[in-house]
Structure formats: structure tokens, C-alpha cells
Amino acid sequence: MWKIFRRWGKVNDVFISKRVNRRGHKFGFVRFTGVGNEQWLAKQLDNIWIGDQKLHSNLPKYRKMEGNIDRGFT
DSSP states (O other): OHHHHGGGSEEEEEEEEEEEOTTSOEEEEEEEESOSOHHHHHHHHTTOEETTEEOOOOOOSSOOOBTTBOOSOO
């Protein structure tokens, strides 16, 4: 998975759950570092097919504080 997502930027972390969501679909998370345009990246990732599975992307609801620097949200 690292190789697939490396195409769009520096990958910091990849997590794929063994569980499924309410609809019975597998899910996972990819964390990128140094993303300039988050909406563009989400749109690009939303068009990926891995085998016969379509990837669906979205932006995180909650932002993680990095040290003492808030990422622009209050």
C-alpha cells in the first residue's frame, strides 16, 4: 500500500483495519506529510482502483495537534 500512495506525496502512516464498517466494507487510513492542497489530494485518491475495489477518500473530521502548533482550526 505504501508504494501505491507514495505517488501522491510523502506517506507518514498506513493502517488497514481487520474489521469492516456498517456496510460490510473494509477500511483503512493513510496519513500524508506536507500536503499543500488537501481537497485536490482527496479528489485524486477518490479515483483509484485497487484490483476490482474502488477507493473512497475523505478528509479527517478531527485534526491532530502537531506539538504546540494548531493546523489553522480553532
